[in-house]
Amino acid sequence: MQPVLTPEQMAEADRRTVAAGTPVEVLMERAGRAVAWAVRRLCGGTYGERAVVVCGKGNNGGDGLVAARVLRGWGMHVDVLELKDGLDRDRCQGQIQRADVAVDAMFGTGFRGQLPEDADWVSGQLSAAGVPVVAVDIPSGIDGLTGEMRGLSVRAETTVTFAALKPGLLFPPGDFSAGRIEVADIGIDIGEPTIGVTEPDDLYGLTWRWPSAHKWESGVMVVGGSAGMTGAALMVSHAAMRAGAGIVWCCIPGPGGAVSTPPSEVITKDLAEVTDALEHVERFRTLVVGPGLGRHERIAAGVRELVAKAPVPLVLDADGLNAMAGDLSPLEARSDATIVTPHEGEYERLAGARVGDDRIAAARGLAERSGAIVLLKGPRTVVAEPGGRAAINPTGGPWLATAGTGDVLSGIVGGFVASGADAFRAAAGAAWVHGRAGDLAGHEGLIARDLIAAIPPTLREIAAPED
Numbered sequence: 001m002q003p004v005l006t007p008e009q010m011a012e013a014d015r016r017t018v019a020a021g022t023p024v025e026v027l028m029e030r031a032g033r034a035v036a037w038a039v040r041r042l043c044g045g046t047y048g049e050r051a052v053v054v055c056g057k058g059n060n061g062g063d064g065l066v067a068a069r070v071l072r073g074w075g076m077h078v079d080v081l082e083l084k085d086g087l088d089r090d091r092c093q094g095q096i097q098r099a100d101v102a103v104d105a106m107f108g109t110g111f112r113g114q115l116p117e118d119a120d121w122v123s124g125q126l127s128a129a130g131v132p133v134v135a136v137d138i139p140s141g142i143d144g145l146t147g148e149m150r151g152l153s154v155r156a157e158t159t160v161t162f163a164a165l166k167p168g169l170l171f172p173p174g175d176f177s178a179g180r181i182e183v184a185d186i187g188i189d190i191g192e193p194t195i196g197v198t199e200p201d202d203l204y205g206l207t208w209r210w211p212s213a214h215k216w217e218s219g220v221m222v223v224g225g226s227a228g229m230t231g232a233a234l235m236v237s238h239a240a241m242r243a244g245a246g247i248v249w250c251c252i253p254g255p256g257g258a259v260s261t262p263p264s265e266v267i268t269k270d271l272a273e274v275t276d277a278l279e280h281v282e283r284f285r286t287l288v289v290g291p292g293l294g295r296h297e298r299i300a301a302g303v304r305e306l307v308a309k310a311p312v313p314l315v316l317d318a319d320g321l322n323a324m325a326g327d328l329s330p331l332e333a334r335s336d337a338t339i340v341t342p343h344e345g346e347y348e349r350l351a352g353a354r355v356g357d358d359r360i361a362a363a364r365g366l367a368e369r370s371g372a373i374v375l376l377k378g379p380r381t382v383v384a385e386p387g388g389r390a391a392i393n394p395t396g397g398p399w400l401a402t403a404g405t406g407d408v409l410s411g412i413v414g415g416f417v418a419s420g421a422d423a424f425r426a427a428a429g430a431a432w433v434h435g436r437a438g439d440l441a442g443h444e445g446l447i448a449r450d451l452i453a454a455i456p457p458t459l460r461e462i463a464a465p466e467d
Contacts, residue, residue, distance in 0.1 A: 102126055123141060161182070
């Protein structure tokens with residue numbers, strides 16, 4: 001995974017590096033030069049170009065002053081605006097309007113809240129002038145932890161961030177404001193980060209099989225749907241097969257559910273009660289519970305018992321999560337790996353609290369309380385495990401906000417777990433594949449079935465990475 005540091009972790013990494021013998025001035029010089037090179041690349045050169053560098057206080061402003069000095073040395077005309085001195089707005093407006101490029105060195109990753117008056121005015125002027133901006137570490141106005149903005153923020157063409165990515169650059173609207181992100185190595189000791197962005201190389205071999213493999217070594221049981229409402233459970237089942245499951249039973253509570261399903265590779269079976277699944281579940285490598293079950297209390301009670309007693313890895317989604325009714329004890333009672341896949345509404349019902357602005361903290365908190373891997377769906381899906389390790393998914397987008405796509409995701413998770421992947425890797429990999437499949441299927445007019453068809457070509461991309 002590509003490392004991610006929170007603002008607090010980044011501040012600690014700075015302190016650790018300085019304590020080990022690297023002066024702050026050296027780090028600032030390296031950072032400023034990295035920014036200057038980004039400006040040079042953006043402009044295609046420096047001679048005869050005009051830049052305006054807007055500097056705040058502290059290290060961020062210091063980085064901007066270094067960048068200004070370096071750019072002048074390369075022949076660029078540079079105007080420096082320092083917020084601490086106050087701004088002559090008429091003069092500054094003219095400098096911004098004449099500039100070919102701007103450097104935003106006003107506020108760094110520790111910023112919270114709304115931009116002060118002068119910084120807010122500068123942000124608006126940069127936007128009105130349409131001048132391309134290189135942001136230092138993070139666009140001013142963006143919360144470095146959450147990506148939130150309250151009021152205006154700078155919209156950058158390029159953001160040069162140091163040592164590692166920051167959460168605020170990855171979550172909306174911060175990801176939009178950041179533009180293209182460059183991570184500059186300036187010699188900071190980042191330690192061993194517990195947060196990362198999932199990369200294709202992390203997923204290699206997710207569905208690999210031994211030459212002697214047979215279908216029951218990667219079987220998935222799906223418990224979902226109801227009479228006349230089988231679509232969600234079948235979406236899960238077909239996605240699991242496309243994601244590596246050798247055999248899938250789709251078990252539908254209530255009479256007649258299996259009869260109403262069309263013939264396919266998926267084996268459908270009726271269950272008189274949800275808990276009847278316990279008679280056969282040990283034959284399977286993974287159990288997926290929830291999609292399409294409904295919220296009848298009899299069904300919910302059966303789900304809670306099944307969750308607590310099933311002796312195989314479990315993926316719990318949709319009505320399976322709702323059945324918990326905020327009671328985490330069935331999850332805590334489990335003997336094998338558990339992955340829960342809530343969207344924000346399901347998270348609130350399960351955790352008894354809203355997700356809030358900090359999606360990483362929300363996923364980590366529920367993972368710690370429940371003992372489960374948490375795949376928190378939404379803009380920039382987050383996967384977290386007890387102990388704090390977390391993965392941020394970079395793929396996907398609003399085109400996936402359509403009925404049935406969450407069921408497909410649960411099926412992919414189930415298929416990966418059944419193929420032998422550990423629960424965290426399966427969840428992080430499934431989120432990545434799910435989002436990438438949406439790209440291959442095409443964003444316009446996308447429906448959930450399109451994702452299922454796009455799973456195999458997505459897996460082929462992972463199996464044959466580019467040299």
